[in-house]
């Protein structure tokens with residue numbers, strides 16, 4: 001295949017830069033505690049300084065993989081597939097989710113929402129970032145809003161984002177991992193004072209699982 005042919009398939013979402021895939025327990029948010037197969041797609045240019053998967057950022061480092069092969073493999077493990085990254089919406093998610101839905105599995109996405117929403121999703125976890133805000137369209141579609149708290153200013157940003165989501169969207173505050181000791185007590189106080197919010201922890205890190 002020439003580079004140009006490869007790029008055309010990537011543009012169509014028929015090839016995706018696959019970083020890793022693993023069967024684990026969803027650690028975060030509404031579905032925490034539920035077994036799911038994770039598909040991590042490389043490529044992200046949002047640039048969160050505290051990102052816990054910076055190795056995902058450069059798409060070129062991850063092998064272009066046939067979407068059909070990703071699906072064929074993933075459905076062997078679980079009937080819930082979590083697509084994450086990197087930023088999965090960097091790519092056209094229509095072929096991936098169309099094929100997953102054809103196999104009858106649940107499709108979940110972890111996204112910053114910074115790019116056009118593609119794909120057919122049973123669950124959208126929107127985790128907005130100040131440095132590259134979500135597109136307007138995703139706020140009406142998100143099932144959960146998961147705001148990361150790194151410092152005090154992040155509570156204000158979380159409220160601004162909560163004002164934009166639909167009324168059924170479940171609201172979470174999740175401590176940034178390296179600041180968890182400092183921020184957790186503030187998050188606890190905040191959630192007790194503002195009970196529309198819930199706490200989300202990265203429980204997989206406490207459990208030492210992927």
Ligand SMILES: C[S@@+](CC[C@H](N)C(=O)[O-])C[C@H]1O[C@@H](n2cnc3c(N)ncnc32)[C@H](O)[C@@H]1O
Pocket residue numbers: 044050051052053084085086087088110111112113126127146148174175176177178202
């Ligand atoms: C690695 S990101 C990949 C998906 C997408 N790019 C996004 O940011 O939503 C998966 C989730 O981990 C969160 N996350 C990343 N680094 C984190 C950290 N250091 N502490 C807490 N949560 C983090 C993100 O906000 C997001 O909700």
Ligand SMILES: Nc1nc2[nH]cc(C(=O)O)c2c(=O)[nH]1
Pocket residue numbers: 024025026027028038084085110204209210
């Ligand atoms: N167990 C587990 N749960 C997760 N929830 C969101 C994750 C992510 O990196 O997107 C993640 C992850 O990497 N592992």
Ligand code: SF4
Pocket residue numbers: 044045046047048051052053054056085086087112129
């Ligand atoms: S948007 Fe997600 S993957 Fe990209 S840098 Fe931020 S946390 Fe990491």
Ligand SMILES: [Mg+2]
Pocket residue numbers: 052053
């Ligand atoms: Mg993670």
